[in-house]
Amino acid sequence: MQLDPRLIRCLTTLRLERLLVLSGAGISAESGIPTYRGENGLWRRLDFEKLATHAAFDSDPRAIWSWYRERRDGVRSALPNDAHRAVARLAAVAHEALVITQNVDDLHERAGLAPEHLVHIHGEILETRCEACGSVSDAQATDGQRGCRRCGARAPSARMSCGSTRSWLSSR
Ligand SMILES: [Zn+2]
Numbered sequence: 531m532q533l534d535p536r537l538i539r540c541l542t543t544l545r546l547e548r549l550l551v552l553s554g555a556g557i558s559a560e561s562g563i564p565t566y567r568g569e570n571g572l573w574r575r576l577d578f579e580k581l582a583t584h585a586a587f588d589s590d591p592r593a594i595w596s597w598y599r600e601r602r603d604g605v606r607s608a609l610p611n612d613a614h615r616a617v618a619r620l621a622a623v624a625h626e627a628l629v630i631t632q633n634v635d636d637l638h639e640r641a642g643l644a645p646e647h648l649v650h651i652h653g654e655i656l657e658t659r660c661e662a663c664g665s666v667s668d669a670q671a672t673d674g675q676r677g678c679r680r681c682g683a684r685a686p687s688a689r690m691s692c693g694s695t696r697s698w699l700s701s702r
Contacts, residue, residue, distance in 0.1 A: 537616065538619070542619075542623065544620075544623055545623075546620065546623055546624035546625065546627075547624070547625050547626070548624065548625065548626045548627075549620055549621060549624035549626070549627040549628070550627075550628050550629075550630070551617050551620070551621075551627075551628070551629040551630070552629075552630050552631075553617065553629060553630070553631040553632070553633060553638070554631070554632045554633065555632065555633060557611075557613045557614065557617075557631075557633070557637075558608070558614075558633050558635050558637055560611045560613060561608040561609055561610065561611045561614070561635075561637055562604070562608050563604060563605060563608050563633075563635055563637075564604075598655070598669075601655060602655055602656060602669055602670070605634075605635040605636065605637075605655055605656060606656075608635065608637060609637075609640075610637040610638075610640045610641035611637075614637045614638055614640075614641035614643075615641045615642065617629060617638060617641065617643060618638065618641040618642035618643040619642075621643055621644070621647045622642070622644075627647045628647060628648075628649065629643060629647055629648045629649070630649050630651060631648065631649070631650055631651070632651055632652050633650070633652070634650065634652055634653055634654055634655040635655065635656075636654065636656055655669065656668065656669050656670070657669055660678040660680065660681060660683055661683070662678060662681050662683030663678060663680050663681040663683065665678065665679075665680040665681070667679065
């Protein structure tokens, strides 16, 4: 898919002083990543309490890691869409730009948005953080791992989105 040439022309001639973008699940839904609470959202099909809480992880960490692995695989196989690319272009031409996203995927980054212009308020699913020592690592390296490579604590947790009492997905 290509950006409309008229949009590209508009973006390159635009003189933006400040840009603030708030993005949510809708932008990544276009890339095939399911939303949480939408019509076919994850929490409509699955029980939030059984997957995204401390108790859930403690009772069956293997199942929870498996669920996260599936979601991570979905993110890795998804591609940025025109909306992600348009946001990246806008940020590139703006004097100051900040994109605040609720999304835990990396599609804004892969569309070309510079990391200094992006804040993931619910964390990043492709990273894990050890609750004991705080070290952050690539989720692919820690998936299925039994303990933190740095401090040896129990399986490092990913840091959570959506208001759970537990932090599941990495958040910087
Ligand atoms: Zn650790």
